[in-house]
Amino acid sequence: MISPFGSQRRHSLAASCVALASFLIVISCEAMADDPVEIALSLHPARIDPFAAPPRLLPADPDLTPGNAAVVLNGLMAERQGYWSLWDTIYDDARLPVGDPRIAATEVAGIIPDMIRAGLIRDADWNHPVREVGANVYLGDMQMVRGLLERPLTIWIKQKLAEHDLSAATEGIRTQLACARHMGNAPFMITAMQAHAVGTVAFDNLEYLVAQPGCPNLRWSLSVLPPLLFDAPSMLEWHTRLLELSLPRLKLGIPQDSDLEAWQKIASDYFDLIEDSKNPLTPEQRADLILRCAPLARERLLRRGLLSADAAMVLSPEAAVMRAILDHHATQGRQLRLAWALPRSEAIGQLAKLDGLAGAWDLELDSWPLANGYLKDFLFFNHFSRRTAMLETVESLRHHAATHDGHLPAVLADLEYAGRPDPVAGLPFTYVRGDKPTTASLSMPDIPGVPDDAQQRRTYKIEMVSP
């Protein structure tokens, strides 16, 4: 098979949505890392007090105020242009461990109150012109908001942790999660990924928080977190329509098969959408490609009963190819929505099948924004709930230590407050107590049916510190 886009086809498509490619690359590299992660956690025993109100990690509904958080967050960027010159430094500082003197020296406090305010606003309407231009939308605002939430806010959280102001640090993490949820209100899969990338950073900060002496037990706080930071059905409904919304001629409806001019326009718009803008095809190359793809496209339409043999004889190459692409996209979108509606264990199998089907579709012009494949995207999103459940178990362990002379249990079944199993694998977390009763390891179990390189394994090496 000859491909004009080669292995870069997906990024080429993303390049048409100016910021999309960078999101894919950054998210792919950072948040979707497949390497096993091992974290050393020095924990202090903390009892669960059933009558005390632990802090929330997302604002409760009665605490929210009317307004549009997107305005506050976008305004924050416009107002603080001075940050751009410091951006790289802030990026590096945000990755430093709590207590590093360079963190204390970085001035970020000025923008924090507005971020906290945004986190406490009920709605976030980003007003992206998705109905008007589909995927040809500029999403630079989301990248910048993501940067603000991940970098300066993390530095501030780490400053507060170093000062042992745990209440402020908790508020910072709550703000990160609340604003990530706001980002999840945008109607794109890519912005949902950004929201979860912020959620990942918030969880890194939570791991620092629970390791602080005097940190209250957060088991309940974790147990009421949602499994996702966006409305999955709504996002998938938009995602399924995105191609159609990106091809302006389709706003007038699907043209007649005989309307050559309309199908040529649709094909041209499609090329504009998926091509790498730096290396566009010439009109001749486009025409050649359409001609090469037309037989396969006709074959698909015939096989699926969408075209009669007689009609296939007279269908123009542009109409055949574009009809096949639209049908492929609609079918995949429908299967994707149905798979996401299943219980997670069943969804994994369905999404793996869908990835296989997508791979088997050998038309050269089928590129459409899937960051890493259906299953990998699903696992990336659901990693949030796995980390939530894992930290809940950590908090149950802290309670056990507080009521058992600082000792960890021999097995998880000994916990008074039982931890949830891994919500995606459907299996208990793997727990092994160490040589000493104060050490243990806690790991995510492997998810059945998921390839090794997509497991996103995480292990806590726990040491319970004496009070």
Place this chain on the structure above:
Amino acid sequence: MTLPKSLFKLLLLGGILCGSMAAVVCAEEPTTIKLTLHPQAIEDNAPLWPLLPEAPDLKPGNAAVVLLRMPWAQRTWMEEWSPKLFELLELPPGDPRVAEFPFDRFAAEMRRAAFMRDADWAYSLEDESLDSISTPDILELPIFFRGMSIWIDQRIAAGDLDAAREGVLTMLACSRHVARTPMSIHHLVARGAADAALYRVESLISQPHCPNLHASLALLPDTVGDCRAALQWEAQNPKRLLPALRNGLPSSGDTQGWKAVMDDFLRWEVGPWGKEETIRADFEARRLELAAEARAAVARGGYAVPDRPISEDELGMGYLLAKTARAYRRAEAAWRLPTPDAIRALGAMNAETDAISPRETQTSAPFLATYVATEGFGRRARLLEVVEALRDALAHNGGRFPASLADVPAHVPHDPFTGKPFPYEPAADGRSARLSTTPIPDIDNFGAVGSALRIYELTIATE
């Protein structure tokens, strides 16, 4: 209409209203429905028949305004037709009295509301006492949901199945709007309306040539609204009901402050209808009872009080408020669990409170009842999804019911309440079958309230 004075009554009212909307929801016995099925394959190529509007189809606007305006726009209609709705609902769709029911104008308005993105009911929960909040939506909207049900019957009788499907979509979308209020009673009203829509789906899929709705049903959510926000609001009920708590809890040792809270609470518990002398006697008895409960909790461990002496009011009232807040926290966490685990967790809360004090079941039992009532929507949707998987199997299987659900080619969902397959028993000749839900011990106390206990007796239509 003014809200009644206890959470239990409030939730019970929701159940009653649901019952008036869709009496079968609250039936004590499983409901047996006879469905005559026409084999119909699932068509991957056909456009999806949505049963809820898709996000890109929603438009800006506040659906609450449109829905609340309807009763006032047509007073004559309301006076003439609203008393007849129950009678019309009992009639078969082809009855001439159903055909002449005038509802087109309302159907169009409801459809317009259905395609609006938001529904802001503008309750002033932060400013008003719970006692003084009126809920006209609960009283009036069920009338229009009933009207919409009859309108769908008209479309089915006329053979206009796509319009009937759109009527179902409208009802489900408007129930979702109703569930956007911050009170769980509305979730029960919404569930009642959504249930009425699912009755129409049963009628729809029994029609010859009805497309297979397997995918449409699979995409329906488990509930029409998220009840957790309502729980978070209701956790603040003490503050909204007891004026002495408006500025927060009194500090420890503030004897007068705690007495004021206790007095407000006892006044609320007795209600405005109690006689003065009875109230006084009740007050003292209840004050002592609460303090005794608190002491018992301290003795059991888990509830801590300051080392120095505190008043009986602070002891009793402090414990009651802490316990109420704790119950809401536990309920909120349970709501996040997978459904079978959530039912177990909320059932355990009931059992615990039963053991401590039978009186307290009044504050905790509605959690489980509300949960099964709201989640029961998803249970019914999944059961209907199985029916559609069976219609697809009939189309592939020479018009015979398969021997087991494992032989059904399409996806067959499990019962979300049990995590197991729905019980399915085909007749030996493959011409009929029985599909049902399993009773769950933890929710037997509520009979079938909202738990969607159903038995489908399925037969194959003779063309």
